[in-house]
Amino acid sequence: MRRLLTGLLFALAATPAIAQSKEPIALRDMGSFHVGGRIIEITGQPVKEVVFTPGGVPAKVDPNGKYQVEQMYVQYFLPQSKKGKLPILLWHGGGLSGVTYETKPDGGDGWMHYFIRKGWDTYVSDAMERGRSGWTSTFKGDAMVLPFGDPWERFRMGPPGSWNDDPSKRGSYPGMQFPADAYPQFMKQGVPRWVTTDNEIVKAYIELVDKICPCVVLVHSQSGTFGYKVLEARPDKVKALVAVEPTLGGDRNKIESVKGTPILVVIGDNAKEHPRWKTIRQNSVNYQTAFKAAGGSLDLVDLPDAGLKGNSHMVMMDKNSDQVADLIQKWLASKGLTD
């Protein structure tokens, strides 16, 4: 009887999720393109004969010659009912790709869905060297990826020392919003990265901004740095910057030329006391102080202070990601960027 009751309760609990149909998405257009990049030349290498497909016809491949490198992939969705006054560009963090903003690891709708549904022309890109942007062996140094357990603590899903290969023994922050069961799916989103390619990454982002903007740029983690650098290069084109858990602030020597652009910095939970993240957070606090002293508008929101508790570094994948997006949407509206 107890078993039957449990089964019945489960069935009842499951019904709303199954019955709940999503709001449809109507697009006036969608598509993709690559921007930027350049042609390099390689010389003096021997011609190879390569069988591309086992059992296939061998083909001669001359590795010498010119190569297309350093371009960046961008996918866009233009809602039929446009309500954002400018396009919004979503830039991901290190070791990841634009997938960051797509369906969440737990299967829920991501920020890409959110901003499209709110009527923003939404552009999601893969940073130069990652994902569909391609990569080249001519980058300096080795590509790196994080071991399976590493981001658990690095991205503040659990406190230092909380990782355990056995999920049942894995610690997490109280009230953690990152869906623990979806961690393996999150780790499938990782792509190799270099640590020597910032200039080429920024160059490609600038080419994107020159093509699409004026716009809003939303950045995360590593791309916080890129967001500030691109704002400093194109202050007339980046009309608002939303920096989610950025690793750095901007260049304090360049504030005078960028202070006309309002900035929102969003930081999750458990950052203030964290041995590493408190330093990272302080970069934004220091930049905020200087930015405001110069007369600019920079709002720094620690999510727990806004009533949103338990957020990890991967805010857009957390269970309450829509609530955080609501906070960003309201801020954008307050800056006159929505219809």
Add this chain to the structure above:
Amino acid sequence: MRRLLTGLLFALAATPAIAQSKEPIALRDMGSFHVGGRIIEITGQPVKEVVFTPGGVPAKVDPNGKYQVEQMYVQYFLPQSKKGKLPILLWHGGGLSGVTYETKPDGGDGWMHYFIRKGWDTYVSDAMERGRSGWTSTFKGDAMVLPFGDPWERFRMGPPGSWNDDPSKRGSYPGMQFPADAYPQFMKQGVPRWVTTDNEIVKAYIELVDKICPCVVLVHSQSGTFGYKVLEARPDKVKALVAVEPTLGGDRNKIESVKGTPILVVIGDNAKEHPRWKTIRQNSVNYQTAFKAAGGSLDLVDLPDAGLKGNSHMVMMDKNSDQVADLIQKWLASKGLTD
């Protein structure tokens, strides 16, 4: 006056293209996920201190441990007005990613748009190791990319010997459908590939088919081989196979178990007499002979014989790509796969 007239004619000619707005796309859902992959373990490597962002806080990275590898990225679009009886899966060729089916290099709508608009639940993936699937340095051998000029002849945009770095001196096949001006944009879509990873690629495709199908699988070039291998592994789930310019046919020893699945092979122009492509084409002709002898349905269409002339290997990027898609759509309808 002549100048004025020319201007007027231009304006008249240009009007329809400008006035013509695209048919909107209404989706009941869209999203992405990764399938497959496995965890590997690396041991005995020293801990590194890495500055991920110049000026950022150094972080200790222990390269030892477990790594997620060999997963595959899939993006899907589910039209509100569903007319395809089954989902359609679009698999790209070697050295490329799912971008193959998105916006064409000349900016026109690609086959992804086409099949979504025709009401198919459309799944576009990046093969294991490419694009948003990520890659790992543990693959055997070197990754390779094709030099800038190489695909021009390899993919039959121009005949052997026609490539020239100077576009004005570049030869092409008469009536070539590939948009020559868009060649540099096409080359930006390239991503590195290995030639040692077929088994892992097929494994991930099988996991996708197990998750999504029964379905239609549409393959191109290298993925022709993968399409046949997956059909042979899951003949009950691949209900139709469309092989566009496949590099190989299927395994003749396995025809008995797959002959219930109808197959369409589509081959572009200038393949029959081409020193390399005539051999590749013959693979499909030979397989067709055996497939039909066993009682299966395999239609091999040389596009010029169907009145579509000048198609390159990159059929879905050619100027007449929609006409080729129409041919595929009609074939799918003839097999009872549309409502």
